[in-house]
Amino acid sequence: MAKDFYGDLKLGILGGGQLGRMMIQEAINFNVNIHVLDPDKNAPCRLLCNKFECGSLSDFDTVYNFGKDLDLITIEIEKVNVDALEKLEQEGVQVFPQSRVIRLIQDKGMQKQFFKQNDIPTSAFQLISSKDNLQNTSIAYPFIQKLRKDGYDGKGVKRLNSPLDIPEAFAEPSIVEELVDFEKEIAVIVARNDKGDVKTFPMVEMEFNPVVNLVEFLISPSTYSEEIQQKAEEIAKKIACDLQIVGLLAVEMFLTKSGDILVNxxxxxxxxxxxxxxxxNAVSQFAQHLRAIFNLPLGDTSTRQHAVMINLLGEDGFEGLAKYEGVEEILSIDGVYVHLYGKKYTKPFRKMGHICIINENRELAITNARKVQEIIKVKA
Structure with missing residues (x-):
């Protein structure tokens, strides 16, 4: 790093949501001076950083002016103005992950082409410029249509079962993908620093909320064979090295019923x-991301115990000032850790927090997690 820690280093975070908040909680241990930009004046990070600025993440001047006096910039959301980041890089501000990486990942079409060019296993796909192209797609129905840009948390994704669904399809540039008959959705998080050191966290298994397509339930470590886990981790490492990314990269994958792994x-x-x-785990993903962008040795990613993570979503039918029910009751269960994100208002299915349940016994961790899921509610 150009500057030492102990308050001298100025780190900017684009985005002030829960990911930024948890990053700050780790960054405090490094004594860095933290600046945050977010469009929401009530963003979860607003009271935790040295300087909070309310402004657009997609406006060139706002992002450029925010970053020009900082030493290093990172992100907690991909939807940012990459042109501004590119100019800041040219002027000597370090941006990790690099602007070129963010630009590629912002566009799901470019992502897919990157997979194809680098022999990374993924489902068959076709780029679509408008609804008219859907009449002659090479991908057989039913298939998945995804907006190339601005889709997140299950938004910007549609399943089209037949040509009769075309009127409901996205009109904007998109990709259509073969529908994967998967057994499980899995993920591997990989970190790479500027020295080229690479480390993965052990593969995890995910279950999604069928209504809003958000991760509802995550189990770590996986109980799939060592061969499958190693294969998933090697794919993640290859992607990080092919991208030459500096920072953290989450790689979401499908494990098919035939035992293949396809990157999603x-x-x-x-x-x-x-x-x-x-x-x-011995080191958290947030601490590992900071180690990577500060070009420090990467930490020990091994699991300490079985862990189950539950997303705490706003209850359907409730909107307004958030009210949490059942916190005291779930904290009476051993191994339960509550993380509330500091969001003032709840709405249906909004991510309001997460809960981690750890235990030496995997089945007991899962049983306790199901109990917690039944008890805790976010209402208004």
């Missing part, structure tokens, strides 16, 4: 599939 999507930042690492 990438996120160049701390990710929902790594929250369990705070209690469940």
């Amino acid at each position: 999507e990438l996120a160049p930042r701390p990710h929902n599939s790594g929250h369990q690492t705070i209690e469940g």
